[in-house]
Amino acid sequence: MSNQKIINIAVIAHVDAGKSTLVDALLQQGGAFRDNQEVAAQIMDSNDQERERGITIYSKNCSIEYKGIKINIVDTPGHADFSSEVERIMKTVDTVILLVDSSEGPMPQTRFVLSKALELKLKPILMINKIDKKDQRAEEVLDEVLELFMELDANDDQMNFPTVYGIAKNGIAQFTMENPSEDLTPLFETIVTQVGSYPxxxxxxxxxxxxxxxxxxxxxxxxxxxxxxxxxxxxxxxxxxxxxxxxxxxxxxxxxxxxxxxxxxxxxxxxxxxxxxxxxxxxxxxxxxxxDLNDVRPMEAITIEEPTMSMNFLVNTSPFAGKVGKFVTSRNIRERLEKELEVNVGLKVEPLESSSVEGFKVLGRGELHLSVLIESMRREGFELAISKPEVILHKDPVTGEVLEPMEKVTINVPSEYAGTIINKLNQRKGLMIDMDSDGVRDKVTYNIPLRALIGFRSEFTNDTHGEGIMVRSANGFEPYKGEIESRQNGVMISMANGKTLAYALGNLEERGILFVAPQTEVYEGMIVGQHSRDNDLDVNPTTGKKLTNTRSSGTDDSVKLTPYRKMTLEEALEYIEWDELVEVTPVDLRLRKKWLTLVERKQHRNDQKKVIS
Known part of the structure; x- marks a missing residue:
């Protein structure tokens, strides 16, 4: 092995550009599998959550051989929340394959991962993927990538990057659009040509x-x-x-x-x-x-961008605490978070200063970054309560001005919905950077505070009837933009303990949207629905119909309820306000008020959300 040439490469791209699919094809054609071996799609995405979410969360390694050369491959995440996984492996590779969709072109996360490669003087290989799409525009995409390289101050050598075109799902790469290929040989040859022998x-x-x-x-x-x-x-x-x-x-x-x-x-x-x-x-x-023992020469530290968002991981104190979870104490939570810190470099944990609650302040790169951790803990048997996500503000060291993290948001929506979305982004202190339209769909780019996007994704999906596409990436820090309107609706809060009844829920449907089904165990202070108005409403979802010995026409029909809204973990975290919590257990997700009784809530009614300084 000491005489074998070794090349280390990473595959980087925006989410859904086809990174894991390309790695599958490289492994297949690089002899990693037997001819008759059955191989699952996206084999590198081996984590349960990666499979379920359809995204890469953790960087992973593998290797292949081509003409006697060993090629180590690092598959990287494409989602902005897991960019710390990309940052730390860049120094280990000789070159990167930058994968770009032939229709979408460079996306916000493409800029981030490419900038990290260029900073380390790597010379990327561009692969324009999915050239079999009907709306492919490969030549235009190549020009857009060139513009991106120039914006990121690439040097002359980096600007002279090789380009291949391909269809990763079919295991095809070709040097030009006009010269079809049957396999990935053009990509293999480009890699070997691009990377010289290691000294x-x-x-x-x-x-x-x-x-x-x-x-x-x-x-x-x-x-x-x-x-x-x-x-x-x-x-x-x-x-x-x-x-x-x-x-x-x-x-x-x-x-x-x-x-x-x-x-x-x-x-x-x-x-x-x-x-x-x-x-x-x-x-x-x-x-x-x-x-070496006799020659200690430390290498430059691996720098990781600072966290942008925090949540409080609290001990679950609800009436249902400890019924299904195995790990429920602050000691259990602390040990699990310390274990996570060993492998998750984008994460930070601080003990809570308040003596009234037990828990920890966990800082990460975004809602998805933290929710993946919460979901992992939940599956391991942990019970905990999670507070509303909050952005991490900074102070300018020179002027003392408060700065907040910004996001670059690109939305692509049918033209009839564009006005609604633009209006909502404007209300959230967003600043439009660019707008383009082909008459059918509008593409709009905004610079907007990160905190303005908490809770916006579900609204966006509803407003665009599921046809909108929204991609985000970090865009530095800017002066604090002032207060931003939060959730417009209040909630319906259970004022009783017991099981919900269809009769009571049928009456509550007229007041808003339900979050629970009949025969669901509830407790005082638990949120059972969204109120149609902007104030909170205390309700009793356990009330049954009064029984009499007289039947009357039309009053004994069975209650027909509209399907209730069942939230995912991310949706629940986005939905809650500063005085609410998400109760996470291995079996259930519940929304609740921090203060369960009406008396306690009245005592804290005048409390204001504390701004992190």
Whole structure:
């Protein structure tokens, strides 16, 4: 293996551009599977939530061989909330394949992932995917990508990027639109041509490897994954670990593994250029540098963009607390969050300062980033209560001015709905950057405060009848834009404990939208529906029909209810206000007021939401 040429590549793109599908095709044609082996689609998306949501959440490694050259591939997430997964692996690769849809062109997240590659002086390979689409416009998309490179201050060498065209789902890549191909050979050849040999003299230097990803194995413990930049690593070698805080300690590599196809295989030695997995160092962390004992040269720290949103993870204090969950205490929650911090570098956790509630303030890159963690905890048997998402404000170090995170939002909607959406974005302090229309659909780009988009996605879906497309990406910080109108409707709050009855719910339907079905267990302070007006309404959803011994025509018909609104975790987090919580258990999601009784709510009626400073 020491004489084998090694190339490390990452596949980067906006969500749904076809990254995982392309990796499937690369693995298939790179000999990672037997000829008769059955392979699931998007095989790299092995996590349950990745399968269910249809997105990549975690960066993952695999390898293939082409003409005797080993190609390590890193599959990366495309969603903006998981961009920390992209940031930390960029230093481990020699080049990136930038995948762009032949119809959509470069999207907001494309800009972010490309900027990270250009900053590290990588020279990308552009692949314009899905050229079989009826509305493909590959040549225009190429021009748009060129403009994007110029906007991101790419150097002359980077601007001279190679381009291939392809259909990832069919495993096809071609050098031009006019010359069809039968496989991915043009892409393989481009990769080999693009990346020169890793300098062989670096293998003779003293060891330097930086950990970019962590994993866990139930048999051998914590694993560190990263690239060997110089020298060699051997199984059983005693090394120096230069920590992120500047300290240095000794450790021993008990097992050394490399990727072959989708599997990790044990090896006795690996050389510069290889991506390896090591075990034996229990407290290894992302960014740590593995060095020779007699030559400690720490590498530059892996920098990750700061979190933009926070939620409070609280101990569940509802009347139903502990009925179905296995882990319900603050100690359980703290241990789980500490475990998550070891592998999730985009996350931060702070203890709550308030002595009246038990819990933690968790900071992440967005609602989806945090909701994936909540869903994982829920499936593991945790019970907790989650507060309304809040953006993280900053102060200008020079002027002291309060700054808030902004988002660049691109919406594509049928023309008849564009006016409604534009009006709502304007009300939310958004500033229109660009607008384009082909007479059928309008494409509008806005710069808008991140907090203005909390709760907007469900409105957007309803207003566009499900036909609108909205994509978002971080767009820096700007001065605080002032107050923004939140939810327009109040809620219906249960004032009784018990099971809901169809008779009571039938009467409540006239007042708004129900969130519960008949025979649902409820408690005082639990939210059972949305009020049609802007005030909260205390109701009794457990009231039954009074029984008499007299029958009358037309009064004994069965109650027919409109289907109730069942929220997903993300929808529930977007929906709640500052005085409400989402109660998360392994079985149920419930909305509730922070203060359950009417007396408590009256006492806190004049409380105002605290702005993070």
């Amino acid at each position: 062989t003299e670096l293998a003779d230097n003293t060891t330097r490897m930086q950990v970019s990803t962590l994993a866990y194995d139930s048999f051998i413990g914590r694993l560190g994954i990263g690239r060997i930049f110089e020298g060699k690593l051997k199984e059983g070698q005693t090394v120096a670990i230069s920590r992120n805080d500047g300290s240095v300690k000794q450790g021993k590599i008990t097992k050394l593994m490399v990727y072959r196809g989708l599997n990790r295989i044990a090896v006795s030695e690996a050389v510069a250029g290889e991506i390896v997995t090591i075990s034996g160092i229990e407290d290894i962390s992302i960014g740590d540098t593995i060095c």
